[in-house]
Amino acid sequence: MADFESAEPCRGFWDDAARIRHGYLADVTTQTLVLKIAEEVGEVAEAYLGMTGGNPRKGVHKDRFDVLDELTDVMLAAAAPMLDLAGGTEQAERHMAGRLGFVSGREVADPPSGGWYGSFVAPHVLLRREDGKVMMLRRAGTGYRDGWLAPPAGRIEPGEDVLTAAIREAAEEAGVRLRREDAQFVHVMHRTARTLPGPCHAISDFWFRFDHWEGEPHAAEPDKASEALWIDPASPPDDVIPHCALVLAAITRGEPFTVHGWG
Structure with a gap:
């Protein structure tokens, strides 16, 4: 579980992701980073089952902080190749902002079938x-x-x-x-x-x-x-x-x- 008391102050998600990418991940290829995402997703599922007791053989042996840690690892695993493919922190941040705007629109209900439809x-x-x-x-x-x-x-x-x-x-x-x-x-x-x-x-x-x-x-x-x-x-x-x-x-x-x- 993450040590929240000793963690460095967050300097911004994409700045931190870039620091990691150019730090201990500097020699890892983009392809390997993309494939790593699937591994991290599997660890999220394993942690969640451990929190809920979904595996009868192991029972409850994780907590929500373990799940949060694994979810964060998924985000960081995705951020590293995004930085490579987008061309930098500003471009990756801009792409994510645009994508969030597009995806958030899916949550809006369709307009009613009758009556006026305005603009x-x-x-x-x-x-x-x-x-x-x-x-x-x-x-x-x-x-x-x-x-x-x-x-x-x-x-x-x-x-x-x-x-x-x-x-x-x-x-x-x-x-x-x-x-x-x-x-x-x-x-x-x-x-x-x-x-x-x-x-x-x-x-x-x-x-x-x-x-x-x-x-x-x-x-x-x-x-x-x-x-x-x-x-x-x-x-x-x-x-x-x-x-x-x-x-x-x-x-x-x-x-x-x-x-x-x-x-």
């Missing part, structure tokens, strides 16, 4: 410079796709139309003042979003482009975004949120409408 409306803002690059914010501390890039975006508040909401979001998130007459509608994506609460599992993303603004664009909400970057929309980096990357590609092709995730 949330989400305004998105593209600030475009003279060189054609557009601004993205690196999400941080939001609980959704943290570490990924996305444009200023959000929800409609009571009394707002979608363009009013877009202008407000740009002011809040990017620190710029926009005018309605400068807005260029460029795209709408209707996509599924099964992680949303209640019977509504879809979003209509309205994208507006602005070539003129007042103020210096920056990450104006440091508790929600760590930095602002200017990217080429025709060749976005890999860490743009996937559905946003699809929209940028569609805008580049001149397509005003797409659907995503409907099977």
Whole structure:
């Protein structure tokens, strides 16, 4: 059983996993690490049977802390090859965050078969410079796709139309003042979003482009975004949120409408 009193303070799961990978596991191949996961899973089952007395011959000879230790070993066994395959701690953490968001959506009940089936409306803002690059914010501390890039975006508040909401979001998130007459509608994506609460599992993303603004664009909400970057929309980096990357590609092709995730 782990000695909780003497354990070093946790420095972050992926940092600790990397320290182990580059420490006593440094000479172990990725293939061996992947195969090791199955062995660790078997030890979890053995510990659980030992805790519950599932093996009549041995009886109860383990406790819940033994099971917790073995479960932790499974997580670490999986983390080591994930670091190799993802290419580092940040990439592994980003992949896990995306996967958790996807899997958590499976827990949401299907919408009722009768009645209205609605969509949330989400305004998105593209600030475009003279060189054609557009601004993205690196999400941080939001609980959704943290570490990924996305444009200023959000929800409609009571009394707002979608363009009013877009202008407000740009002011809040990017620190710029926009005018309605400068807005260029460029795209709408209707996509599924099964992680949303209640019977509504879809979003209509309205994208507006602005070539003129007042103020210096920056990450104006440091508790929600760590930095602002200017990217080429025709060749976005890999860490743009996937559905946003699809929209940028569609805008580049001149397509005003797409659907995503409907099977």
